[in-house]
Amino acid sequence: MNIENTQSQMRKGILEFCILSVIRRGEAYPSDIVEEMKMANLQILEGTLYPLLTRLKNADMLTYRWVESNSGPPRKYFSLTEKGDAFYKELQQTWMELSNGVNAVTKTKENN
Amino acid sequence: MNIENTQSQMRKGILEFCILSVIRRGEAYPSDIVEEMKMANLQILEGTLYPLLTRLKNADMLTYRWVESNSGPPRKYFSLTEKGDAFYKELQQTWMELSNGVNAVTKTKENN
DNA sequence: ATTTGGTACTTGGCAACACATAGTACCAAA
DNA sequence: TTTGGTACTATGTGTTGCCAAGTACCAAAT
Numbered sequence: 001m002n003i004e005n006t007q008s009q010m011r012k013g014i015l016e017f018c019i020l021s022v023i024r025r026g027e028a029y030p031s032d033i034v035e036e037m038k039m040a041n042l043q044i045l046e047g048t049l050y051p052l053l054t055r056l057k058n059a060d061m062l063t064y065r066w067v068e069s070n071s072g073p074p075r076k077y078f079s080l081t082e083k084g085d086a087f088y089k090e091l092q093q094t095w096m097e098l099s100n101g102v103n104a105v106t107k108t109k110e111n112n
Numbered sequence: 113m114n115i116e117n118t119q120s121q122m123r124k125g126i127l128e129f130c131i132l133s134v135i136r137r138g139e140a141y142p143s144d145i146v147e148e149m150k151m152a153n154l155q156i157l158e159g160t161l162y163p164l165l166t167r168l169k170n171a172d173m174l175t176y177r178w179v180e181s182n183s184g185p186p187r188k189y190f191s192l193t194e195k196g197d198a199f200y201k202e203l204q205q206t207w208m209e210l211s212n213g214v215n216a217v218t219k220t221k222e223n224n
Numbered sequence: 225a226t227t228t229g230g231t232a233c234t235t236g237g238c239a240a241c242a243c244a245t246a247g248t249a250c251c252a253a254a
Numbered sequence: 255t256t257t258g259g260t261a262c263t264a265t266g267t268g269t270t271g272c273c274a275a276g277t278a279c280c281a282a283a284t
Contacts, residue, residue, distance in 0.1 A: 001171035009125025021218040040216035059113035072231040073279040090115045104152035106133040184260040185250040
């Protein structure tokens, strides 16, 4: 029961939302995503990102196309499917409700 | 990959924070906690709450005392230990950072 | 031509936790 | 003494973040 562990627990399910959000703004390949997340102070590791993208693709939320790179191997560029877009909107709603709920329970005079 | 599942995934680690917050405002027994959570639109089930309280107690974050009830069996009233209070403050910081991060990544013009 | 280093992706396994389910125990009123 | 409600316990399952090891491709240096 340490903070590092709790931090990764808190990430569960939320990363999915963030990643869909990044891809939703335009085709992206894994390193793009890591970069955008880092800019928002949300680190995500490759060992987390790759399996997550695979899950989302298998669930028909994402598609990808191979794009040649001039500095290394080809890259998978991901984009949202219609289903993925619909799912994203549900996640958005879910996050808002959760976030409001947590703030309601914890942000009370006595706790500040 | 459905919404119900994602909702419970998103709860991971966050419930811990919420529950400590409720108890921090004053001794509470499980049903009190469920009630306060429900008021904030955060449902928590008994099968989740009890093991969580046990974990927190085993980690020295909580203590409890038995209190007689005039309508049923005695109740465990929980309160925070010093360690629990320190931990709560860390969780508070963690939640703020995570929450800000998620909003930064997802709340962009293109996504509204 | 072979080595080296970087980039991109894959795979298998582990630990933590929300949740479901079934069960135990206690109490009070019918 | 049965019934129904309340309080708590114990066990098992599925999902997921993360780690670690591995594969593969490319380009510049040796």
